[in-house]
Amino acid sequence: MSNPLAWASVPVALSLFVSLTACAQPQEPISIIKPAVITAPEKVELGKMLYFEPRLSMSGYISCNSCHNLSMGGVDALPTSIGHHWQEGPINSPTVLNADLMLAQFWDGRAKDLKEQAAGPIANPVEMGYTHELAIDTVASMPAYVARFEKVYGSSDVNIDRITDAIATFEKTLVTPNSTFDQYLLGDKNAISADVKAGYQLFKDKGCVSCHNGPAVGGTMYMKMGVIKPFHTNNPAEGRKAVTGRNSDKFVFKVPTLRNIELTYPYFHDGSVWTLEEAIHTMADIQLAQQFNEKETAQMVEFLKSLTGDQPQVTLPLLPPSNANTPRPVPFSSHNK
Amino acid sequence: MSNPLAWASVPVALSLFVSLTACAQPQEPISIIKPAVITAPEKVELGKMLYFEPRLSMSGYISCNSCHNLSMGGVDALPTSIGHHWQEGPINSPTVLNADLMLAQFWDGRAKDLKEQAAGPIANPVEMGYTHELAIDTVASMPAYVARFEKVYGSSDVNIDRITDAIATFEKTLVTPNSTFDQYLLGDKNAISADVKAGYQLFKDKGCVSCHNGPAVGGTMYMKMGVIKPFHTNNPAEGRKAVTGRNSDKFVFKVPTLRNIELTYPYFHDGSVWTLEEAIHTMADIQLAQQFNEKETAQMVEFLKSLTGDQPQVTLPLLPPSNANTPRPVPFSSHNK
Numbered sequence: 001m002s003n004p005l006a007w008a009s010v011p012v013a014l015s016l017f018v019s020l021t022a023c024a025q026p027q028e029p030i031s032i033i034k035p036a037v038i039t040a041p042e043k044v045e046l047g048k049m050l051y052f053e054p055r056l057s058m059s060g061y062i063s064c065n066s067c068h069n070l071s072m073g074g075v076d077a078l079p080t081s082i083g084h085h086w087q088e089g090p091i092n093s094p095t096v097l098n099a100d101l102m103l104a105q106f107w108d109g110r111a112k113d114l115k116e117q118a119a120g121p122i123a124n125p126v127e128m129g130y131t132h133e134l135a136i137d138t139v140a141s142m143p144a145y146v147a148r149f150e151k152v153y154g155s156s157d158v159n160i161d162r163i164t165d166a167i168a169t170f171e172k173t174l175v176t177p178n179s180t181f182d183q184y185l186l187g188d189k190n191a192i193s194a195d196v197k198a199g200y201q202l203f204k205d206k207g208c209v210s211c212h213n214g215p216a217v218g219g220t221m222y223m224k225m226g227v228i229k230p231f232h233t234n235n236p237a238e239g240r241k242a243v244t245g246r247n248s249d250k251f252v253f254k255v256p257t258l259r260n261i262e263l264t265y266p267y268f269h270d271g272s273v274w275t276l277e278e279a280i281h282t283m284a285d286i287q288l289a290q291q292f293n294e295k296e297t298a299q300m301v302e303f304l305k306s307l308t309g310d311q312p313q314v315t316l317p318l319l320p321p322s323n324a325n326t327p328r329p330v331p332f333s334s335h336n337k
Numbered sequence: 338m339s340n341p342l343a344w345a346s347v348p349v350a351l352s353l354f355v356s357l358t359a360c361a362q363p364q365e366p367i368s369i370i371k372p373a374v375i376t377a378p379e380k381v382e383l384g385k386m387l388y389f390e391p392r393l394s395m396s397g398y399i400s401c402n403s404c405h406n407l408s409m410g411g412v413d414a415l416p417t418s419i420g421h422h423w424q425e426g427p428i429n430s431p432t433v434l435n436a437d438l439m440l441a442q443f444w445d446g447r448a449k450d451l452k453e454q455a456a457g458p459i460a461n462p463v464e465m466g467y468t469h470e471l472a473i474d475t476v477a478s479m480p481a482y483v484a485r486f487e488k489v490y491g492s493s494d495v496n497i498d499r500i501t502d503a504i505a506t507f508e509k510t511l512v513t514p515n516s517t518f519d520q521y522l523l524g525d526k527n528a529i530s531a532d533v534k535a536g537y538q539l540f541k542d543k544g545c546v547s548c549h550n551g552p553a554v555g556g557t558m559y560m561k562m563g564v565i566k567p568f569h570t571n572n573p574a575e576g577r578k579a580v581t582g583r584n585s586d587k588f589v590f591k592v593p594t595l596r597n598i599e600l601t602y603p604y605f606h607d608g609s610v611w612t613l614e615e616a617i618h619t620m621a622d623i624q625l626a627q628q629f630n631e632k633e634t635a636q637m638v639e640f641l642k643s644l645t646g647d648q649p650q651v652t653l654p655l656l657p658p659s660n661a662n663t664p665r666p667v668p669f670s671s672h673n674k
Contacts, residue, residue, distance in 0.1 A: 052408050061419050066398075071389050071656045078668050082398050086423035088669050263658050275661055316651040319408045321600050324612055331415050332425050 029204065029213040032182040033098060033259065033309055036173040043152045047170025049145075049317040050163055055138050057128035058084055060329025064121070064167065068096040070314050073263025074174065079271030080235075084129030085333075091237050092271035095264045097312070098257055100172045102219035107253045107269045109222060110243045114168035119160055132160040138327050139163060144320035176260055176309030184306075192306050199296075199303025206290045208283070217258035217307060224252045225269065229286040235270035262305045276301045366541065366550040369519040370435060370596065370646055373510040380489045384507025386482075386654040387500055392475050394465035395421055397666025401458070401504065405433040407651050410600025411511065416608030417572075421466030422670075428574050429608035432601045434649070435594055437509045439556035444590045444606045446559060447580045451505035456497055469497045475664050476500060481657035513597055513646030521643075529643050536633075536640025543627045545620070553594035554644060561589045562606065566623040572607035599642045613638045 038044055050056065051064045067081045067089075068074050074095035076082070081089035091107055099105065105117035121127040122135050139145045140158040150156045152166065181200075183191035192200075203209055214220040222240055225231045231251065240249035253269055266272065267279040280300050284290040292300060322328075375381055387393065388401045404418040404426075405411050411432035413419070418426035428444055436442065442454035458464040459472050476482045477495040487493045489503065518537075520528035529537075540546055551557040559577055562568045568588070577586035590606055603609065604616040617637050621627040629637060659665075 054406070054409075054413075059419065060415055061403075061413065069391070071653050072391075073658070076391075076398065077659065078397055078666060082396065082668055265659065274659075274665065311655050314653040316408050316653055318648050321410070322414065322602065322611075328611065329415060331419055 028185060029209045030181070030185065030217055031215045032185050033101075033175050033177045033179070033215050035177045036175050038173060040152070040169060042148070043166055043169045044173055045170075045317070046145075046148045046152050047166035047168070048314070049148075049319060050139070050167050051170050052317050053139075053319060055319075055322065055326070055329065056122050056130060056135050056163075058130045058134075058329065059331040061331060062128050064096075064118070067093045067121075067127075070096075070174070070312060073097060073260050073311070074099075075264045077265060079266050081127070083124070083126040087126040089126060091235065091269050092266065094256060095260060096171055097174050097176050097264075098216045098219075098259050099174070100168075101175075101214065101216040102254065102257070103221065104254060107237065107256075108239050108243050109254050114171050115164045118164040118167040118171075134327050135163065136160060141323060141325040141327070142320045174312050176311060179259070179307050179309035181303070181306040182309065193302065195299045195302040196306045199299035199301070199306075202292070202296055202300055203303055206284065206292075207288045211255045211287070212258050218255045219257050221255055222249075222252050223255050223287075225286075226251055227287045228289045231268075231282075231286055233268075233270045233272060235272075237269055239269075258304060258307055260308050260311075262308050276304055280304075365522060366546045367518070367522065367554050368552045369522050370438075370512050370514045370516070370552050372514045373512050375510060377489070377506060379485070380503055380506045381510055382507075382654070383482075383485045383489050384503035384505070385651070386485075386656060387476070387504050388507050389654050390476075390656060392656075392659065392663070392666065393459050393467060393472050393500075395467045395471075395666065396668040398668060399465050401433075401455070404430045404458075404464075407433075407511070407649060410434060410597050410648070411436075412601045414602060416603050418464070420461070420463040424463040426463060428572065428606050429603065431593060432597060433508055434511050434513050434601075435553045435556075435596050436511070437505075438512075438551065438553040439591065439594070440558065441591060444574065444593075445576050445580050446591050451508050452501045455501040455504040455508075471664050472500065473497060478660060478662040478664070479657045511649050513648060516596070516644050516646035518640070518643040519646065530639065532636045532639040533643045536636035536638070536643075539629070539633055539637055540640055543621065543629075544625045548592045548624070549595050553596050555592045555594040555596075558592055559586075559589050560592050560624075562623075563588055564624050565626045568605075568619075568623055570605075570607045570609060572609075574606055576606075595641060595644055597645050597648075599645050613641055617641075 054061050054063045054066075056063065062084065067076045069076055074097040076093050078093070080091060081093045083089050094107065099117075100114055103109065105111040105114060106120070111117040111120060119132065122130050123132055136158055139149075146156050146158065149158050149162060153162055180191045181196070184196075203212075211221065211223050212218045225239070237253075238250050240252040241247065243249070261267075261276065265276075266274045267276075268282075273279045273282060277297050280292060280297055284292055391398050391400045391403075393400065399421065404413045406413055411434040413430050415430070417428060418430045420426050431444065436454075437451055440446065442448040442451060443457070448454040448457060456469065459467050460469055473495055476486075483493045483495065486495050486499060490499050517528045518533070521533075540549075548558065548560050549555045562576070574590075575587050577589040578584065580586070598604075598613065602613075603611045604613075605619075610616045610619060614634050617629060617634055621629055
């Protein structure tokens with residue numbers, strides 16, 4: 001600090017920094033994914049246990065991770081999910097990765113944040129099929145859980161607010177920084193190939209970026225599925241209309257993230273499309289009245305693959321054993337006992 | 338080696354070692370669980386990926402870990418398992434922990450080792466519901482898997498022999514050393530309480546140990562369920578009879594391990610008993626014509642809990658994405674496409 005030579009260079013360095021920053025991100029519509037900053041590690045650990053906890057379901061078999069599998073890009077890689085008693089879910093499971101960067105949760109945005117979202121599937125009869133009351137009784141029955149709640153929240157009270165808060169806190173750590181595209185955004189011009197750069201240029205020039213922008217390359221707005229032409233599907237979901245009641249919100253969905261899109265097939269809210277090529281063609285056609293030739297499509301695919309970031313490294317939690325006070329799972333209705 | 342003083346002490350040290358060893362394990366019927374020695378880490382990693390691979394099932398939803406959950410003592414903690422299309426499994430899922438120490442696999446011992454076992458559920462219509470051919474096609478479709486097979490096995494050939502060999506190699510690492518009981522066996526007389534010691538004495542005196550012995554405290558032999566009195570159950574499993582065809586093998590099962598028994602409820606091949614207290618009473622009654630009073634039962638429970646060892650620390654594997662060549666999962670029959 002007292003070295004006059006060092007100080008002399010500060011204005012130069014500062015001006016270089018400003019121009020480099022401006023140069024690296026000249027009004028780019030996509031910003032980087034920042035690494036998770038963990039300020040409450042014990043809450044994260046509790047949340048991780050609950051995320052992997054199948055005893056939050058009626059059957060004792062389904063956990064958050066069942067449909068948002070952290071081995072598979074935070075999804076189940078199925079068109080729609082398998083729920084309690086193998087019921088078929090109504091819509092494609094969105095990825096949990098980078099989900100905190102979305103403006104709201106679920107395809108129709110009916111939950112304002114991850115905490116509110118986490119309460120949904122536990123009590124949804126076609127998902128985990130449990131009740132919040134039984135979920136609380138289950139967690140509260142195990143002294144090892146209660147001790148963690150006491151440590152994290154300052155009292156031994158187990159309630160759905162705390163359960164979902166802990167799960168959401170864990171989920172906020174599930175970000176995927178350091179994709180090659182982010183390395184490029186940070187200034188490493190060689191981090192991505194010429195094809196990726198060309199794909200990114202197309203992504204901007206053709207208008208994809210008008211919906212898919214921000215750090216998650218999506219999740220910043222709602223948009224009608226089928227702006228130019230209708231989207232043909234057997235899926236009955238009506239999107240935002242279910243939340244707002246407005247007819248103008250029919251088929252309006254939250255724009256999904258394109259981060260890790262290589263891993264989160266099949267695509268669209270109905271999970272009907274399995275390849276990036278087909279997804280690109282459909283989007284271009286029904287949303288933008290655009291077409292991509294074979295070379296352009298390949299470049300777009302390369303660009304999309306450059307959005308795959310470092311996946312969370314998760315050590316499987318060890319869950320405490322049930323005891324005589326723990327509600328018993330009811331996997332098969334005929335076996336109620 | 339050339340230090341004459343060091344050499345002079347070898348006979349003394351050797352004799353001390355021998356007497357300590359003899360002293361620490363004076364003909365104990367239970368021996369310690371040894372930590373895993375990993376000689377082929379890349380094969381273990383490949384096996385771990387396949388162990389967590391839901392695309393080895395028809396639905397794309399069920400993996401080995403679904404019923405042998407490494408967050409929960411290597412079991413699903415259900416009476417019998419949930420299989421493809423929520424079918425009810427025929428028998429309680431045995432723990433994968435320390436399973437390599439068993440004389441054979443499955444309750445009826447129909448698989449001679451873990452490798453042979455691993456092939457079963459993949460193709461069992463009520464478990465993962467797939468076929469070996471489709472499992473091979475699935476794995477072989479993903480370049481990241483093929484590269485690992487090449488590295489581990491010296492050629493890119495993906496076959497069921499290699500798939501199950503890799504899974505078994507991973508499973509062999511799933512041991513639980515360092516229980517307080519093993520610390521006691523290794524000479525730390527204060528590692529277990531007076532109640533645990535009393536429970537262990539009862540375990541030996543009452544005859545439990547005649548079946549539950551060896552490092553896994555079980556798995557060294559087959560025994561009839563109901564030696565003294567019949568075991569009442571609705572479960573139709575006939576045990577070894579299904580393998581040997583002999584009537585004398587009816588209701589003869591592999592003696593299950595008692596390692597980590599605190600975590601592997603519910604108990605018995607039909608999963609009908611949820612507490613260690615009830616399991617102890619039933620076993621004493623129908624196998625040994627014995628009874629335990631309340632204090633003795635509590636001591637037995639304490640002894641059994643002392644058999645819980647260090648659980649494997651498993652980092653969740655990251656699975657490669659499917660591509661256009663990967664067989665698509667068929668979670669719902671009506672959606673065959």
